[in-house]
Amino acid sequence: MSKVLKREEVTPENSWKLEDLFPNQQAWDKEYEEIKQLTKKASSFQGKLDHAEAVRDCFKLEDELSLKTERVYVYAHLHHDEDTAEPTYQALSQKAKKLSVEVSEALSFITPEILSLPENKLDEFIASPELAPYKFTLQEMKREKAHILSKPEEALLAQVGNLSQAPQTIFGMLNNADMKFPRIKDENGNEVELTHGSYIQFLESPNREVRQRAFKAVYDTYAANKNTIAAALSANVTKNIFYSRVRKYPSVLEMSLYGDNIPKEVYTNLVDTIHESLPLLHRYMKLRKKLLGVDELHMYDLFAPLVDEYKMDITYDEAKDTTLEGLKPLGGDYLATLKKGYTERWIDVYENENKRTGAYSWGAYGTHPYVLLNHKDNLNSMFTLAHEMGHALHSYYSDNALPYRDAQYTIFLAEVASTTNEALLMDYLLKKSQDPKEKMYLLTYYADQFRTTVFRQTMFAEFEKIIHERAEQGESLTPRLLSDIYYDLNVKYHGADMHVDKDIAMEWARIPHFYNSFYVYKYATGFSAATSFSKQILEEGQPAVDRYLGFLKSGGSDYSINILKKAGVDMSSPQPIREAMSVFKELIEEMEKLSN
Template identity: 85%
Template sequence: MEQLLKRSEVPVEHQWKIEDLFADQKAWDQTYTDLLKEVKKAAEFEGKLDTSDAVKSCFALEDDISLKTERLFVYAHLHHDEDTANPTYQALSAKAKKLSVQIGEALSFITPEILSLPDDKLDAFIEDPTLAEYKFTLTEMKREKAHVLSKAEEALLAQVGNLSQAPQTIFGMLNNADIKFPKIKDENGKEVELTHGSYIQFLENPNRDVRRRAFQAVYETYAKQKNTIAATLSANVNKNIFYSTVRKYPSVLEMSLYGDNIPKEVYTNLVDTIHESLPLLHRYMKLRKKLLGVDELHMYDLFAPLVDEYKMDISYEDAKKTVSAGLKPLGPDYLKSLQEGFDNSWIDVYENESKRTGAYSWGAYGTHPYVLLNHKDNLNSMFTLAHEMGHALHSYYSDNALKYRDAQYTIFLAEVASTTNEALLMDYLLKKSTDPKEKMYLLTYYADQFRTTVFRQTMFAEFEKIVHERAEQGDALTPQALSEIYYDLNVKYHGKEMAVDKDIEMEWARIPHFYNSFYVYKYATGFSAATSFSKQILEEGQPAVERYLGFLKSGGSDFSINILKKAGVDMSSPQPIREAMSVFEDVIKQMEELTK
């Protein structure tokens, strides 16, 4: 095990260049001081937002304040993440967080005040040429208006806010702090610790008995807490129903989709189209069974390695070259921007002592994006590089094409650009590969992405939909009811090739996403949209590339569904999901060929 470098020892060429945000701490402090003065000006607009000139000046000030706050915040947090033990940056990031809250409070009067105007006044603002650059903002405000209550009711709901966090907080405490799993025997008969973190590693263990023991131990542990967890999940569902009723939405599902202005059909289409594609998942299960050489495929075999670990030693320099080669179909303009990121210190490459784990892309409008990696010389890290640079270039194109307010894209769109990069890279690697072992390793990696990101997340999304509908009809969400719904879905999704173990009926109890309701479908739609984009780019070439770059430049300047539609991916139709499924079918076919 190599000794980790201290932050001060990391070579400068492997570090991101944070001074592109602020030259030094002194410049940060100066902006901070200026901003505190500037924010006082916002109060001058309170009670006066009834003319287009006042609204325009107020929005311009709001943009300026928000952008400066964002820059201060990002600078402090990037420094904090590169060395979380550094007390200077711990303090700076706390200071930035506090500032962010303070600014939020100072500007919080703007939206309610504009929303209190009569509809005809709002309509006049939307059509007013002097407010042209804020047309989308005002249209969005008008759309929200139908669900905004009176000032007194809104104040009351704000006070209920803390209470509404209770189900999620209680589940988090129970799941992370109180639940203790028993020790299990590993492949050498040694007693080992079973934890949330080690569970997936046990499921990936080549030894089947180890997998089974881990699987049973986890679900037996949850089964002992089933009444408490069912009550917690039920409380979360009831909280959602309370908000959707009070805010006059037809259902919780429609309330959850309203923020991104996503039609209900997008959700129901996803579930219906995945249902029609279940024979493909069943075919993959049959192939898994064959490759594992087992008489019965069990739920604890889903993560078992299908091929011997294929060692792919990929240095960071090689990863950059391969990613560039894989993204060549996106054309010279995209490759030039990608190279700019590689050459100009956008990326913090390797792990160092106390550096934040994982990977992300982040930044502030007006400067280039930043990417945090903890690169290891393997396939996974190369895909992470492609993924995060997809996010970075999405922001880069949007920021360069649009004004601050319109450049921010929604979460619904966020995963599309990153996953398109991964799909193109995968296609390149598969076409280039001549070693059957390497090819099988890549195909397995890809097939499991379809299984976990599209099928599994859609199954979660369907579970949420059924559970909320039952509760909305007045049914009680007992542990028995939740387990039965969940078990039946597993049987439906995995098909006859799978021996669906009874223990899996408790899996609903360990999924934290169920407390962030109707969110997981975005993983499946994002992956489908990205797979559809990559298929169009590879098959059509230039016209599809132009549409795709148009998507990257659209930020949040229109509703997400419209932005995708203009670029050739209509998520309100089954088409993109079917296109993604045809790619999945092709992956299975290639795997079947290799196993003949």
């Protein structure tokens, strides 16, 4: 697709069929009005949630309202994303957003009211046959109760809520608006602007001097602002400690894991198991140094291409066919559902004017999921298709197997199905490839995913753990301390074949995820769980496929860790991470063979 089309020029077969959500605008308006009326009913339950029938009827209303609101919201936003400049859908998405807030406010009394009941009353509800469909919800509420304060204290904390956003907001403003990088010389000696967006492109340049210039310019800029950024990050950690102590958690880490009911061992296991696997990353660094043909490997060489750009032109139709072939190990039912997504217009395929960038899978319970792509005819886009359809089929299976309330899965599980698809597709491509150059290109692509998603994110996770523990012990997070901790971790992770440039000590200052504390570990656990699943599927066949489909159908009907465990992946043990590492080891061995 060379010319970017206007939205009205997009052919139906390349666009998603939003009529499956609402046949027309009138149907949407009708549902919108129904929600408005239903919302008024909520208040009739207030102050009356002290017996099982009332709680049941209230939960039923909550489900009906949430589901209808989700449909209205998703429809408006999908239309808005097709063409963000179209005023009709700008207005519609604003209208849906406002409605969503109204509904949330109308239902906001439910949890606090149930939590204010005595413990034995909650136990009674949990055991009540009347409330059987809501047993998990009630158990979750009971679990939460230990960390809920009195009404006046909760009201006070709610007011502090706006203040707690300050560190992230301040960092965002400095990082995205106020901070400017210098201009640098590109491959042709032209002065060009260095931005957040272009930085990675410069690091991927085959020209080493360009990489070095970009690297130096970025970290010099952060170093010039180190005191302000350290103050923002330190304030964020202080805020976390405040909440963990007020809500009576043993530590910030345990508070962060509590929401998904993830045992602390999952986090510490990840860090420990990656530590025992660091010799593999060191071996990859040694290979990288050899393939780049440099005397000294520097931090700015980490994204440099290891093989000449291997052109893989893959049309959208070829991408669909290849993913169907690559995902054959998942069995007939999975493939039939995948085909359905391809033929029944779940997907909005190509870029058009003002279309939202990137890719995602989204939808509303009761209809099939939708996938937004901006497909280019290359390898990356094919993997994006496999990835997003992994999300879509996870939602599809969960929605079809479970009632609305149990079908929503957590972020901890979200990346597993999408990444399993990528792992199976990569395995298929590697087995099929006859061209050594193509094979090396694929191996590099995959090995770098391990480096960036498992090793790098675990290093970030370890950095977060260390700085929170230091602050909890009363230490001040000065720019010097943050840089020293970060530099030492880089030395440890990258090994003797890497010349760890001093500038990298400032990298902590440019990672926005550090303001969403203890989140990044989920990338590493998700990738490890997916690699473990794909390995089991390829080695065991049907029994592993059955377990995996069971995982896809489990939504959020149990705690994430239990859902994975039932399917054969126990994230509280080192096993899945070790299985992922054995795949990484095979990749490195293949690359070493090809490079001799």
